[in-house]
Amino acid sequence: MARETHLGDADVSSSKAKDPDAYGDGDGNKLSLVPLIFLIFFEVAGGPYGAEPAVQSAGPLYALLGFLIFPFVWAIPEALVTAELSTAMPGNGGFVLWADHAFGPLSGSLMGTWKYVSGAINGAAFPALCADYLARVVPAVAGGGPRVATIVTFNVALSFLNYTGLTVVGWTAVGLGLGSLSPFLLMSGIALPKIRPHRWGSVAAEKDWKLFFNTLFWNLNYWDSVSTMAGEVDRPGKTLPKALVSAVSITSLGYLLPLMAATGAINAPPENWGNGFFADAAGMIAGKWLKYWIEVGAVLSSIGLYSATLSSAAFQLLGMAELGLLPRAFAVRAPVFNTPWISIVATSAITLGMSFFSFNNIVAAANFLYSLGMLLEFAAFIWLRIKRPDLSRPYRVPTSLPGAVALCLVPSAFLVFVMAIAGWKVYAISATFTAAGVGVYYLMRFCKARGCLRRGDSVPAPGQ
Template sequence: MTPEIQIQLSPSSSAAAAAAASSAAAASAAVAMPEPLHESIPLRKTTAGSSNKNKNKLALLPLVFLIYFEVSGGPYGSEQTVLAGGPLLAILGFVLFPFVWSIPEALITAELATALPGNGGYVVWADRAFGPFSGSLMGSWKFLSGAINSAAYPALCADYIARVVPTVSSGGPRVAAIAAATVLLSFLNYTGLTVVGYTAMALCAASLSPFFVMAAAALPKLHPRRWGAVAHDRDWRLFFNTLFWNLNFWDNASTLAGEVDRPQRTFPRALLAAGLLTSAAYLVPLFTGTAALDEPYSSWGSGFYADAAGMIAGRWLKYWVEVGAVLSAIGLYEAQLSSAAFQLLGMADLGFLPKPFALRSKWFNTPWVGIVTSSLISLGISFLSLDDIISSANFLYSLGMLLEIASFLWLRRKQPNLKRPFRVPLRMPALIFMCFVPSAFLIYVMVLANWRVFAISGGLTLFGGAMYFFMEFCKARGFLKFKLEERMGEMEEQEGNKDEA
């Protein structure tokens, strides 16, 4: 997913409002569940950003490219599948792995994002299924994971700038370059999702075009028999982790659902189109590079595609691929920052975070408090040694995915009459089977973690749980203002006015 990636133990790389008009049968089914604090409150209007004008809503095309950058960003970093298993296993991995991981995750996202459209995404799913503590913990897991992962992208931009300006490689100049990159990229995010979405389209075209040029230049040099080769020393851990990293985070765009024009119709289409684009982005350079070059598999480390482009067409294409890596990093940062910021806004709408996190910019209607908070966390982490920290963040993401899968199955069973504009066309036994393989894989990569990852992840999980109880304490004592409480007060006032009338 990322250029010059270091593979860790898990991924790279929906809904925020309860359905306000669910049927009586759905309501009775919910009684048997742990009831979320805010299920009875009409959240759709506020979390979906009713103040937005339709022209500011996110349309299909920019949403496609935002999802693409949430998941992939291009083939940068996928080279290590060849290093770990050889061409045949790498090709089979990117052809077959989406069916056991990406497609189930995308289907879950499509069903729940269209059933509960709004900002907050998976936070609402867990809250609706298992109650507010689960929703808050889900928010902590996913937010920390995304903020830490996105910290690598401004640093990566600084690394590439250092190739042109060597003084940026260390010390104060490097700190200044990372800080400047973070500020500039965050300001772009501040200008609005529509701007970010169309920027993502341009970044995708610019970062992928050198690979299609490489494919065209390689046609006379292709030897298809090389596709059948397998590495003698196979590294299955590296192989599966690389696939997992490069085909993950399909659910991240769910936190933007409240900003999407007609999400019930737009989300499934956007997920399908982004899936096709992602597959092409991985397979075209993979088929080209493995068939055109007779290089040892040990050469296929992160960043090898730039060297491969140089061998096939010349140094000019190598430089183009390296520029594309920077543009891809920008797109990845923008997409993940958008998801994180709107997740915080959705959590504030739901009462998990104080009211200021629900504030929007007067000029661009963007959640500026969420953008600033996420950017500052990413900036601080970008100066740290990230190996175990990123592994721990990905461990937390895996925990969140297990809770997300459980929420999906629980809601399908306990709220069968919840209106689902898109519904996975399977009955419960088949759904359980569909979710079994992704769940088993998540558990597998978590078991491979070292003790430091377990310690850091455990500490961050305790922090997330403590934050929930701290916020509840602040609500009870009136130390902080929460948007949910204001809306409950407004509802009580309206009810009182009705009684008087």
């Protein structure tokens, strides 16, 4: 039976809610542990590509300290919150479901808007990035019709991959992950006898702290993206926490070890460490063959990043449609592959259109909107601890309420800092998207009240 737009308190108290692992029973198309680890890996990082500006902006010492400390300040708290709430409410939509259940459907709609826009803008960079890397090997791809054709082909091919199902996407991510990480493991091994530890202590003469912190933030966020497809995970109560712990470890080491190897083995000034310098460093350490391998790995990483981002965004739309926050069409699944094909097509079209624009201010706005969403997510985490202490939590962050508040306090302070340093254009763009989110919510209410739209079913309550 169709239900109203958000979960009621009784929904989470059913027998199956107390055993969310039952969601995975008997379904061979559910995501298992290994593919899920690599999907999370690509939703967050995809390898150390893009970490170079941390060295450029502050020098090796601060870059190494940043990637050593920041996972504890940001990545681990976000992953812990994601693990608790995803296992407590293992339905598609993730953070939208949490905000809806904690504060009501308007909050869910705002959360969905902020996170979807942020993710779509983030995903739009990857087709263009892939074309940029291919242009190093095939110069004709650098501009004009060939570049457009490359971006469109990239987008269409990965949209079809997502159409074939999350199991295929997940195991493809495993192969892409191994392919993108392997040259860095090899580089780190070859670099060992050449490392001079004193090089790790050097700093940049002129430090750009804004670039430094933005680099850390950009390379270590989106841990909660996996929550949007929690309903597709086999035994989520057990699988999600294990996958998040594994992905945090792989991602953190995937940044730290190559940085230690490259900054310790070569004597390059910080100003040389622009985007793509890892390939040059590998060439200096081992030869051109490894440089080319890392450039190929960058293409593989772009493919994995886009595919994982598209999956997360599409299942977020599905979850919002099931909650009644979007038209039911976004929850329609393909008859053979059981994937939300309309949501995939819509997200693919949006990111394809954005791929051809230069949008520095919009990217900054994406960070701002993501920060708003994370503040709401932390608030939902704390409020659900207060409001629903009886909620079944197969994984519970091992801390009391004051400890939970402390867990969210430092990352929240960092989010406020990121938002405070934004310019007026970012505020204006973010306000526009926020107003659009409010508008969509009230338009949906109006249409449903007038009978223009069928009421959306919320995420199926366990056991119903």
